[in-house]
Amino acid sequence: KTSIHGFSPMPKKKSTGKPKPKPKGKAAKRTSSSSRSSPAKQVKRSDLDTSFDRWKAKGIEDGAADDQDTLQGGAFIALCEDLDIDVEDVALLVLAWKLQACHMQFTREDWSRVTTLGVSTVSDLKGQMDGLRRQLEQESTFTEVYNWVYHFARERPECKILDLETAVGYWQLLLKGRWNLLDEWCNWIQTEWKKAVTADVWKQLLVFTRLKGGLKSYDPCGSWPTVVDEFVEWHEAKQAKDAK
Amino acid sequence: MSSNTSTFAFSSSGLAPDRATAIWGALRKAIQLVFDGRASSLRFEELYRSSYSLVLHKHGAMLYDGTVALITEQLKKVSRVVVAAPKETLLDVVVNEWNNHKVVMVMIRDILMYMDKTYCKQEKKVPVYDMGLLLFQNHVVRNGSVSIKLRSVLLENIFNERHGEIVDRVLLKNCLSMLVDVAVYNHKVYQQVFEEEFLKHTRNFYAQESQDFISRNTVPDYLVKVEKRLQEEEQRAAAYLDKTTHAKLKAVLHEELIAKYAERLVADERSGAVPMFQADSIANMRRMYALFSRVPSTLDCLRASLGALVRETGTNIVRDQENVKNPTLFVQQVLDCRAKFHSFVVQSFNEDRSFARTLKDGLEHFINLDSRAAQYLSLYIDEMLKKGLKGITEDEVELRLGNVMSIFRYLQDKDVFEDFYKQHLAGRLLSGQSASADVEKAMIAKLKAECGHQFTSRLEGMFKDMELSKQVMEHFTKWKGQLVQSSSSTLSSIVSTVTMSNRDAVAAAKATADTELNVTVLTTGFWPIPVVPDCVLPQPAEQCAKMFADFYMNRHSGRRLTWQTNLGTAELRCKFARGRKELVVHTYQMCILMMYNKGDKFTFAELRDATNIPDAELQRHLLSLAHPKIKVLRKTPNTKSIADDHTFAYNMKYTSKLFRVKIRLLSAAAAKVEPKKVPASVIEARKNRVEASIVRVMKSRKTLDHSNLVAEVLKQLTSRFTVKPAFIKKRIESLIEREYLERDKDDRRQYNYLA
Numbered sequence: 001k002t003s004i005h006g007f008s009p010m011p012k013k014k015s016t017g018k019p020k021p022k023p024k025g026k027a028a029k030r031t032s033s034s035s036r037s038s039p040a041k042q043v044k045r046s047d048l049d050t051s052f053d054r055w056k057a058k059g060i061e062d063g064a065a066d067d068q069d070t071l072q073g074g075a076f077i078a079l080c081e082d083l084d085i086d087v088e089d090v091a092l093l094v095l096a097w098k099l100q101a102c103h104m105q106f107t108r109e110d111w112s113r114v115t116t117l118g119v120s121t122v123s124d125l126k127g128q129m130d131g132l133r134r135q136l137e138q139e140s141t142f143t144e145v146y147n148w149v150y151h152f153a154r155e156r157p158e159c160k161i162l163d164l165e166t167a168v169g170y171w172q173l174l175l176k177g178r179w180n181l182l183d184e185w186c187n188w189i190q191t192e193w194k195k196a197v198t199a200d201v202w203k204q205l206l207v208f209t210r211l212k213g214g215l216k217s218y219d220p221c222g223s224w225p226t227v228v229d230e231f232v233e234w235h236e237a238k239q240a241k242d243a244k
Numbered sequence: 245m246s247s248n249t250s251t252f253a254f255s256s257s258g259l260a261p262d263r264a265t266a267i268w269g270a271l272r273k274a275i276q277l278v279f280d281g282r283a284s285s286l287r288f289e290e291l292y293r294s295s296y297s298l299v300l301h302k303h304g305a306m307l308y309d310g311t312v313a314l315i316t317e318q319l320k321k322v323s324r325v326v327v328a329a330p331k332e333t334l335l336d337v338v339v340n341e342w343n344n345h346k347v348v349m350v351m352i353r354d355i356l357m358y359m360d361k362t363y364c365k366q367e368k369k370v371p372v373y374d375m376g377l378l379l380f381q382n383h384v385v386r387n388g389s390v391s392i393k394l395r396s397v398l399l400e401n402i403f404n405e406r407h408g409e410i411v412d413r414v415l416l417k418n419c420l421s422m423l424v425d426v427a428v429y430n431h432k433v434y435q436q437v438f439e440e441e442f443l444k445h446t447r448n449f450y451a452q453e454s455q456d457f458i459s460r461n462t463v464p465d466y467l468v469k470v471e472k473r474l475q476e477e478e479q480r481a482a483a484y485l486d487k488t489t490h491a492k493l494k495a496v497l498h499e500e501l502i503a504k505y506a507e508r509l510v511a512d513e514r515s516g517a518v519p520m521f522q523a524d525s526i527a528n529m530r531r532m533y534a535l536f537s538r539v540p541s542t543l544d545c546l547r548a549s550l551g552a553l554v555r556e557t558g559t560n561i562v563r564d565q566e567n568v569k570n571p572t573l574f575v576q577q578v579l580d581c582r583a584k585f586h587s588f589v590v591q592s593f594n595e596d597r598s599f600a601r602t603l604k605d606g607l608e609h610f611i612n613l614d615s616r617a618a619q620y621l622s623l624y625i626d627e628m629l630k631k632g633l634k635g636i637t638e639d640e641v642e643l644r645l646g647n648v649m650s651i652f653r654y655l656q657d658k659d660v661f662e663d664f665y666k667q668h669l670a671g672r673l674l675s676g677q678s679a680s681a682d683v684e685k686a687m688i689a690k691l692k693a694e695c696g697h698q699f700t701s702r703l704e705g706m707f708k709d710m711e712l713s714k715q716v717m718e719h720f721t722k723w724k725g726q727l728v729q730s731s732s733s734t735l736s737s738i739v740s741t742v743t744m745s746n747r748d749a750v751a752a753a754k755a756t757a758d759t760e761l762n763v764t765v766l767t768t769g770f771w772p773i774p775v776v777p778d779c780v781l782p783q784p785a786e787q788c789a790k791m792f793a794d795f796y797m798n799r800h801s802g803r804r805l806t807w808q809t810n811l812g813t814a815e816l817r818c819k820f821a822r823g824r825k826e827l828v829v830h831t832y833q834m835c836i837l838m839m840y841n842k843g844d845k846f847t848f849a850e851l852r853d854a855t856n857i858p859d860a861e862l863q864r865h866l867l868s869l870a871h872p873k874i875k876v877l878r879k880t881p882n883t884k885s886i887a888d889d890h891t892f893a894y895n896m897k898y899t900s901k902l903f904r905v906k907i908r909l910l911s912a913a914a915a916k917v918e919p920k921k922v923p924a925s926v927i928e929a930r931k932n933r934v935e936a937s938i939v940r941v942m943k944s945r946k947t948l949d950h951s952n953l954v955a956e957v958l959k960q961l962t963s964r965f966t967v968k969p970a971f972i973k974k975r976i977e978s979l980i981e982r983e984y985l986e987r988d989k990d991d992r993r994q995y996n997y998l999a
Contacts, residue, residue, distance in 0.1 A: 160981070161981075198977070198980075198981050199981075200977060200980045200981065200987065203987075204987075204992070207992055221950075221951060221954075221969060222950060222951075222993065223949075223950030223951075223973075223976075223987075223992065223993045223995070225973075225977055226970060226973050226974050226977060229970065229973070
């Protein structure tokens with residue numbers, strides 16, 4: 001089973017609790033971000049930098065293109081291993097949002113923003129994972145992360161819309177437990193509507209899940225996207241049918 | 245006041261009681277004389293002064309009470325007379341006594357006027373005249389059986405009059421006004437004694453009469469009777485009923501005669517509203533409308549009946565199978581339907597607005613039942629213009645166009661009509677079938693006046709194209725002619741306008757000298773013509789085409805010419821065994837036939853490859869040529885279907901009575917226009933128009949909420965076509981995606997314009 005990120009996860013290794021040994025001898029690559037750092041942190045920063053290199057190498061091993069200075073594909077698997085999180089953990093998405101990363105990749109520039117979390121090593125970052133998860137409990141943060149996922153999930157920058165399968169995967173990931181109609185929505189949109197998802201639809205869906213009063217207070221003449229209108233119509237028809 | 249020699253001397257200090265009594269006694273006698281009708285022997289002044297002095301000396305009470313007693317006595321006598329009167333003369337007697345009494349009372353009032361003005365006022369007593377009336381009321385009218393008898397006589401009279409007998413109206417009037425006056429100008433007595441019963445009586449009378457009549461007569465007859473009865477009653481009321489009764493009587497009549505039966509009258513199957521409409525009984529309907537107007541609520545069911553009938557008639561027209569095949573018939577029937585009901589509205593319903601609107605709604609309903617109406621309307625004009633306008637006067641033409649426009653106004657989806665009209669017009673122009681350019685232009689002018697110039701800009705463009713093409717052809721022919729006849733000295737000046745070398749130009753011109761070419765240049769946006777792949781033209785045609793293309797491109801650089809090989813005709817001179825013939829054929833057929841300059845027989849596959857004509861068209865054209873009735877080509881095997889290996893041979897033995905033969909083309913399988921659906925091309929056009937409208941609105945408003953935006957857009961488009969709000973919503977979404985609009989960050993119902 002391929003994960004929503006579109007690559008097959010490596011078998012999950014049990015967390016041993018020991019931090020990965022810092023590779024010695026690898027010179028820290030001088031990047032624009034590290035040149036901005038204060039001298040005191042320079043040495044420690046290289047841990048994050050070198051980890052980035054390591055993961056990138058793993059990614060290239062797995063088949064990613066090697067012409068860009070980014071983490072993609074298999075690199076994420078390595079990243080998640082080091083952070084001791086599942087590939088499908090929402091914490092990863094929160095991290096992506098914090099890093100302002102798009103198109104299913106972490107550029108080195110994105111990665112340099114990891115310091116805003118107040119970490120200097122990978123093990124620090126690992127300890128932050130719980131904190132990241134908990135940030136989603138705040139409604140406004142959740143909204144921002146949710147909206148950001150649309151940018152992150154579109155693999156090709158030139159493609160302005162998100163393909164349906166990926167969208168459904170992320171909806172399942174983000175909205176599980178937060179919306180009672182999630183499964184119905186995912187089913188319906190894949191079997192009946194079958195088109196790709198625009199940014200507007202993505203954003204409006206979250207608003208829709210938070211609609212107070214549920215479907216009864218839904219206004220079909222309101223400014224909801226037509227896909228939502230059709231979903232509500234279908235849902236009502238189904239309920240009428242089930243009631244019989 | 246000066247005293248004079250009179251027997252009634254008085255002193256200023258007062259009147260002795262016995263003096264007063266004496267005076268009163270004298271007065272009493274005088275009054276009695278008045279009662280007896282012997283007032284002429286009395287002297288008014290004396291009497292007046294007597295009463296004056298009595299009142300002055302504070303004997304007003306005696307005077308007043310005494311008078312009252314007197315009158316009462318008198319009236320008791322009167323009432324005995326009245327009671328004793330038999331029915332036949334009761335009214336006479338009563339009125340007589342009443343008149344007498346009034347006269348008496350006037351006299352008494354005059355005599356006692358001073359008392360009225362001073363004593364009565366001070367003591368707040370009823371003035372003497374009015375008192376007299378009240379007394380009459382109490383002692384005569386209300387005397388036991390008098391009122392009852394009176395009532396019954398009155399009602400009997402009225403009953404008889406209603407049955408056509410003549411009664412003494414003056415008498416009745418006087419009697420009734422007595423009843424009013426007798427209560428000192430209020431109507432209580434009148435109402436109690438007469439009016440209440442009268443109304444009840446009337447109601448019963450007409451309830452009975454109407455029921456009887458209606459069950460035995462037709463609706464129009466009933467209406468006539470009601471009209472008559474109403475007139476009668478109005479006359480009667482004016483003649484002798486008190487004014488206050490008029491309105492109440494009317495109410496009763498309207499209810500019993502009209503309101504009660506309104507629905508039944510309208511719904512009556514044999515002679516009700518529907519049969520009246522169908523039989524064009526304008527006068528009857530007018531009467532019905534006039535009567536119903538008296539009770540406005542009854543107009544509702546009449547109006548509903550009109551609406552239902554219009555819809556039913558119209559729906560039948562739309563569904564009629566005959567009309568499906570014959571557009572002219574359809575349009576004519578719709579026009580007739582409209583004219584028929586319109587004349588009712590004008591002549592019977594007095595141009596009542598609500599009725600006019602009901603008619604309009606009904607017409608709109610069935611005309612828009614399916615999009616065939618739009619199509620047929622266009623076909624109607626098409627036929628009219630194709631078949632020619634011989635024998636039809638200009639006025640008649642104007643009338644017909646006007647009729648067409650009146651139906652056009654009822655169309656909801658005007659752009660569907662535009663689409664069809666475009667197609668038909670294109671057909672007419674290109675095949676030269678239009679009988680009169682003037683009429684065409686008149687029609688377009690009318691459409692423009694109705695819908696604005698945007699609607700007709702493309703149609704006008706088509707006309708312009710035709711005219712321009714003619715001019716271009718003239719220049720081309722002249723130019724070509726010059727080339728052919730050119731001498732070398734004039735060559736360079738002519739040829740410099742074209743991008744060919746001198747020699748090529750002349751060669752081309754000479755080579756194509758005996759091929760006549762006629763080109764019509766069409767502007768792509770105006771004409772509803774699909775794009776077709778180029779077919780391979782035979783050599784002479786190809787040369788001509790190239791020549792023209794070069795000529796044209798030079799005059800108008802920056803334009804692109806594409807040959808529409810699916811249109812156009814060619815005239816071929818063909819050699820047959822029995823002589824030459826001229827065949828008028830379609831372009832594709834020309835390509836096919838010219839092949840036979842190179843060989844006698846070809847397979848279908850060969851023809852296809854050589855000419856590059858699309859399959860379906862190739863089949864159609866080949867079959868037309870190989871058709872048993874035509875047989876310019878011989879098909880082996882001689883079946884209707886075509887396979888790749890079927891062969892077509894040139895038929896040298898072809899004959900025809902005519903020298904110039906027009907080869908008829910088998911009609912293409914007509915694109916099935918689903919009657920209910922709007923054609924796809926129109927839907928596409930609508931999408932664009934809606935989007936343009938949304939952008940226009942948003943550009944001017946900068947920010948607007950969803951429901952207002954939808955409302956504005958609908959308003960802008962409603963004159964052209966109707967769409968559902970959901971359609972507009974989809975367009976909004978599309979525009980959001982393309983970043984023409986955005987949702988407001990704070991209010992998700994709000995949209996902002998993105999410049």
